[in-house]
Amino acid sequence: MSHGSTKAVLTAVAGNSVVTVAKFVGFAFSGSSALLAEAVHSLADTANQALLYLGIRRSQKEADEKHHFGYGQERYFWNLVSAVTIFFVGCVYTMMHAIGSLKEGNQPELSLIAFSIIGIAFLVEGYSFIVALDEFNRQRKEKGSTFFAYFHESNDPTTVAVLIEDAVAMLGLVLALLGMSISAYTGSSVFDGIAALSIGVLMGVLAFFLATVNKKYLINAADPDMDALAVEVWEGDERVQRLQRVNSIVISPEDSVLMAELELREEELFADMSQEEVATAVKFMKHQDEIRKSLEAEVKKVSPQAQHIFIEFVGLPERKDHE
Secondary structure, eight states, rough: OOHHHHHHHHHHHHHHHHHHHHHHHHHHHOOHHHHHHHHHHHHHHHHHHHHHHHHHHHHTTTOSSOTTSSSSSSSHHHHHHHHHHHIIIIIIIIHHHHHHHHHTTTTOOOOOOHHHHHHHHHHHHHHHHHHHHHOOOOOOOOTTOOOHHHHHHHHHHHHHHHHHHHHHHHHHHHHHHHHHHHHHOOOSHHHHHHHHHHHHHHHHHHHHHHHHHHHHTTTTTOOOHHHHHHHHHHHHHHEEEEEEEEEEEEEEETTEEEEEEEOHHHHHHHTTOOHHHHHHHHHHHHHHHHHHHHOOOOOOOOOOOOOOOOOOOOOOOOOOOOO
């Protein structure tokens, strides 16, 4: 995991922790549904980003006997859990409270304290957004990609998540400010409640987006950039006759599995060999392929779920001369 992504997450955790407390204090003074919605929003973001950091830490564990390719996908799992957290803690609770407030019609006491907290929160969220945006731009420039292309293609949903959450947080603050301002001007609590309801919907959309982004990396998503580079390299190699297939699986933003089957050119494979040696080599290769198929069939017979088997023969056995 890059230091930049970790910094973006920790900055977001610190910033949201501060504004969460401030918003709850503001709600205590004002009774504003919009300000409570924003407090819950920041609380959900804080919990979410703490889960993102947990995913970062756990994904760095070394491979072991139970996880041969390491723990890289832990990052996507905890990102998915964080999306669920945002939905239930943020969206559902906020909307239920907003609907209740609209029914009761309690007028909030909107003072300078409530509006000052919105302003301070916007500055803090804005700084966190800038840190995440800088990291996002650094990553996309390394890939040589445009902003929107990398936004959709990035294998690192952690930075994308922080970037989107901070952008949504600032939009939520704007909605809260509008609702509170109109309520203060008209003396009607309806606009404050509508703002709270809108913030809840906004968090629901955010949760759905984050869940969708992380889901694809938990169902063996391919790495198309790596596939394309491998194909380009191997098709440009004069020793390769034909590529039969290239497959990949993303394990983490820094780790992917690449599998390929290719056919070598005969003139490269049998260079500097006599006809007799070529005949022996062909016989050997056919026999080796028969053994490979037999080994695969034996495993599939006892373990039918083994649908994708990749066997690589290492070295040649030493031949023993018998008297």
